[in-house]
Amino acid sequence: MDHAKGAQYFGCTVMTGELAPAKRLDAQAVCIMVSHRAHVNVHIQANDGPGMSTEPEKLRAPNIRDVARLAGVSYQTVSRVLNNSESIKPSTRQRVLEVIDEVGYRPNQAARALVTSRTRTIGVLSGLTSHYGPTTAVHAIELAAREAGYRLSISNTESDYESIRAGLDQLTGQAVEAIIVIAPQVRVYDAIDDLALTLPFVTLDSTGRGRHHSISVDQYAGARMATRHLIELGHTEIVHVAGPQDWIEADARMQGFLREINDADLYTHPPILGDWTAQFGYHAGRELARERDFTAVFCGNDQMALGLMHAFYDGSVSVPGDVSVVGFDDIPDSAHFLPPLTTVRQDFAEIGRRSVALLVRELDGFGDADQRQIAPEMIIRKSTSAPGRMPGH
Amino acid sequence: MDHAKGAQYFGCTVMTGELAPAKRLDAQAVCIMVSHRAHVNVHIQANDGPGMSTEPEKLRAPNIRDVARLAGVSYQTVSRVLNNSESIKPSTRQRVLEVIDEVGYRPNQAARALVTSRTRTIGVLSGLTSHYGPTTAVHAIELAAREAGYRLSISNTESDYESIRAGLDQLTGQAVEAIIVIAPQVRVYDAIDDLALTLPFVTLDSTGRGRHHSISVDQYAGARMATRHLIELGHTEIVHVAGPQDWIEADARMQGFLREINDADLYTHPPILGDWTAQFGYHAGRELARERDFTAVFCGNDQMALGLMHAFYDGSVSVPGDVSVVGFDDIPDSAHFLPPLTTVRQDFAEIGRRSVALLVRELDGFGDADQRQIAPEMIIRKSTSAPGRMPGH
DNA sequence: ACACCAAATGTGAACGGTCACACGCTTAAT
DNA sequence: ATTAAGCGTGTGACCGTTCACATTTGGTGT
Numbered sequence: 080m081d082h083a084k085g086a087q088y089f090g091c092t093v094m095t096g097e098l099a100p101a102k103r104l105d106a107q108a109v110c111i112m113v114s115h116r117a118h119v120n121v122h123i124q125a126n127d128g129p130g131m132s133t134e135p136e137k138l139r140a141p142n143i144r145d146v147a148r149l150a151g152v153s154y155q156t157v158s159r160v161l162n163n164s165e166s167i168k169p170s171t172r173q174r175v176l177e178v179i180d181e182v183g184y185r186p187n188q189a190a191r192a193l194v195t196s197r198t199r200t201i202g203v204l205s206g207l208t209s210h211y212g213p214t215t216a217v218h219a220i221e222l223a224a225r226e227a228g229y230r231l232s233i234s235n236t237e238s239d240y241e242s243i244r245a246g247l248d249q250l251t252g253q254a255v256e257a258i259i260v261i262a263p264q265v266r267v268y269d270a271i272d273d274l275a276l277t278l279p280f281v282t283l284d285s286t287g288r289g290r291h292h293s294i295s296v297d298q299y300a301g302a303r304m305a306t307r308h309l310i311e312l313g314h315t316e317i318v319h320v321a322g323p324q325d326w327i328e329a330d331a332r333m334q335g336f337l338r339e340i341n342d343a344d345l346y347t348h349p350p351i352l353g354d355w356t357a358q359f360g361y362h363a364g365r366e367l368a369r370e371r372d373f374t375a376v377f378c379g380n381d382q383m384a385l386g387l388m389h390a391f392y393d394g395s396v397s398v399p400g401d402v403s404v405v406g407f408d409d410i411p412d413s414a415h416f417l418p419p420l421t422t423v424r425q426d427f428a429e430i431g432r433r434s435v436a437l438l439v440r441e442l443d444g445f446g447d448a449d450q451r452q453i454a455p456e457m458i459i460r461k462s463t464s465a466p467g468r469m470p471g472h
Numbered sequence: 473m474d475h476a477k478g479a480q481y482f483g484c485t486v487m488t489g490e491l492a493p494a495k496r497l498d499a500q501a502v503c504i505m506v507s508h509r510a511h512v513n514v515h516i517q518a519n520d521g522p523g524m525s526t527e528p529e530k531l532r533a534p535n536i537r538d539v540a541r542l543a544g545v546s547y548q549t550v551s552r553v554l555n556n557s558e559s560i561k562p563s564t565r566q567r568v569l570e571v572i573d574e575v576g577y578r579p580n581q582a583a584r585a586l587v588t589s590r591t592r593t594i595g596v597l598s599g600l601t602s603h604y605g606p607t608t609a610v611h612a613i614e615l616a617a618r619e620a621g622y623r624l625s626i627s628n629t630e631s632d633y634e635s636i637r638a639g640l641d642q643l644t645g646q647a648v649e650a651i652i653v654i655a656p657q658v659r660v661y662d663a664i665d666d667l668a669l670t671l672p673f674v675t676l677d678s679t680g681r682g683r684h685h686s687i688s689v690d691q692y693a694g695a696r697m698a699t700r701h702l703i704e705l706g707h708t709e710i711v712h713v714a715g716p717q718d719w720i721e722a723d724a725r726m727q728g729f730l731r732e733i734n735d736a737d738l739y740t741h742p743p744i745l746g747d748w749t750a751q752f753g754y755h756a757g758r759e760l761a762r763e764r765d766f767t768a769v770f771c772g773n774d775q776m777a778l779g780l781m782h783a784f785y786d787g788s789v790s791v792p793g794d795v796s797v798v799g800f801d802d803i804p805d806s807a808h809f810l811p812p813l814t815t816v817r818q819d820f821a822e823i824g825r826r827s828v829a830l831l832v833r834e835l836d837g838f839g840d841a842d843q844r845q846i847a848p849e850m851i852i853r854k855s856t857s858a859p860g861r862m863p864g865h
Numbered sequence: 866a867c868a869c870c871a872a873a874t875g876t877g878a879a880c881g882g883t884c885a886c887a888c889g890c891t892t893a894a895t
Numbered sequence: 896a897t898t899a900a901g902c903g904t905g906t907g908a909c910c911g912t913t914c915a916c917a918t919t920t921g922g923t924g925t
Contacts, residue, residue, distance in 0.1 A: 357804060889902105891902080893898105895898075
């Protein structure tokens with residue numbers, strides 16, 4: 080015999096009469112009341128949507144036992160229907176589903192999580208979420224996760240160690256089942272190590288350093304492609320405007336650049352370390368426009384290339400007439416820069432999708448996980464040409 | 473007397489000997505075992521971080537009762553400490569906190585949500601999450617929500633009714649306590665109405681239509697500012713390249729434009745309806761470059777302005793020499809377009825913050841909620857000048 | 866008619882917290 | 896001395912679901 084106080088059902092208080100204050104009506108009595116109430120409820124619902132908003136009393140959403148009573152089965156049977164159990168007679172399943180639909184029953188995720196200790200949540204630790212790359216990846220991740228029956232918990236972070244650690248802490252505190260790290264900074268690894276993270280996680284970087292999973296577009300290869308493109312056009316004096324030193328991607332791109340320069344036996348201009356912004360690109364461009372001891376610039380991303388070209392325009396340095404410029408990322412706008420930017424495209428959405436696939440396979444034990452490195456693609460537009468030649472139009 | 477099977481504590485199986493298979497050790501016995509285990513655990517932890525990863529058995533995280541036993545208090549006392557209850561002796565609190573720290577206890581959110589029926593989650597329904605505006609807003613929302621002790625659940629959506637409805641459905645299914653809608657499309661309202669949404673929600677649009685909360689930068693005013701700027705420069709033939717018709721913001725901007733044109737008694741060029749992308753702006757620009765029956769263009773956003781200027785460049789239409797161009801949003805890159813774009817800045821982060829503040833006040837009953845409309849700001853750069861005048865440099 | 870097996874369904878406990886209330890111990894007021 | 900009030904703490908029930916196991920049902924072989 081189970082107990083309760085007040086016994087509110089679908090917003091209707093059922094008085095318990097002579098019973099002690101903390102006693103619930105016995106099962107039979109409730110059953111009768113409930114049938115009645117449910118009937119009323121169905122009517123309300125017809126005019127009023129699934130909510131029971133018009134009832135004045137504090138309302139209570141229907142639960143699995145309510146459904147069970149109305150369908151004339153046990154709560155366990157309802158649970159089995161919800162979990163697509165094999166051993167349910169089709170007619171029973173049908174009836175239960177009808178009731179579920181009728182009363183607008185939604186399973187309580189918290190209760191489910193509590194007993195299964197599975198939250199079906201993937202945590203995303205992301206830095207610079209307002210930039211194109213991370214943003215696109217997160218979007219793809221959300222879609223893929225939903226597809227696989229997971230939800231997302233996103234934690235934005237600054238690049239300092241404390242913030243990263245706090246972010247990870249927040250996620251684990253929410254009992255996420257896996258983590259995707261899109262804050263590809265060196266310090267992330269320290270934080271992960273320090274927390275002795277035991278759940279599956281993926282980082283979206285290209286180094287493959289450490290024994291953890293990582294999925295990414297091959298930054299190193301992309302940088303080599305970009306640099307080789309310039310070399311093949313005939314450039315021998317190439318400057319690299321790089322991303323922040325503590326970003327893994329920035330480092331990988333710089334390594335690719337240096338390798339290619341080295342292989343071609345060219346003079347190595349010291350790279351300029353930037354912060355990914357167009358603003359920085361502009362400042363760098365102002366400086367560079369003064370020197371002019373180069374004929375091409377490889378920028379760590381498209382935004383910096385944009386700022387750079389702006390500064391070159393202001394300084395009457397023609398692109399690509401005087402100087403060729405290559406970017407990285409291929410953000411949607413870069414096709415419309417002036418001149419349209421030659422750049423290296425990376426498929427952010429794809430890495431998002433793959434990282435989810437990988438984690439889901441780890442968590443649920445099935446699904447496909449493909450190879451890890453994704454090839455970048457060289458997009459040749461109008462910001463590059465052979466050195467010394469005037470622009471195409 | 474409470475019961476359990478197998479009684480695993482911190483990953484160590486405690487054999488129950490003669491007891492029936494489903495009986496837990498009595499409290500006293502567990503207490504002893506636990507003290508021992510906890511001791512071991514503390515040692516492990518010192519080398520190994522808070523996790524108990526090295527234990528071979530299936531592990532179980534410490535719960536409130538484990539903490540209570542180790543601290544020599546009841547679980548209720550621990551609960552009170554967790555919830556910052558007033559009536560706890562400082563020394564007791566201290567002791568409990570020490571144990572919590574020692575064993576690395578984290579409260580189980582699912583259990584808490586189950587009993588309180590509060591998830592402390594705010595749902596975000598967002599369309600086009602990869603665009604600058606929504607993205608920036610979401611980022612700010614995440615920060616503000618975390619600040620206020622809420623987490624986010626994000627659902628991305630297409631612009632069709634079914635997708636919007638599915639998104640809302642997903643969020644309510646997760647029992648979010650409130651919803652922020654950043655998919656400011658007309659159909660959103662239909663979906664909201666149809667679902668008879670009973671929880672607090674905010675839309676980030678400027679119409680203030682309906683009786684719900686909405687927080688936004690005043691799009692209408694912004695569009696008027698932009699248009700007036702052109703008029704004041706002396707333009708009389710102004711074209712508007714608008715956003716998609718079903719976007720509330722696009723409509724508001726168009727209304728502002730039309731109003732200003734009307735007030736100045738100018739000829740009304742029929743607006744061109746676009747899709748926010750630079751690509752569309754380019755196509756529109758190709759067409760417009762052919763006509764040339766105007767001297768200025770007001771674009772619904774910066775991206776379209778970018779594409780437009782690209783097309784103008786290709787068509788040898790000088791900006792601002794032949795045609796002035798104004799954008800909307802002031803994305804970070806627009807200061808480095810060629811020419812740098814005159815545009816209307818709106819503070820996406822601020823609307824994100826305010827919407828959270830509003831909801832938190834509604835949910836928790838305190839906090840400050842400021843006025844709803846936020847003033848946009850006119851940013852004058854180099855893409856506008858008086859008609860017929862040659863570009864500034 | 867019988868036991869017997871599989872399929873379909875039901876029962877009790879548990880998950881890890883919070884809430885309402887009860888209880889014991891001081892201290893101040895009668 | 897007796898009672899009242901209040902602080903600090905403990906107890907039992909409950910939130911809504913799933914799990915392990917128990918029980919019923921219907922069909923079959925002998």
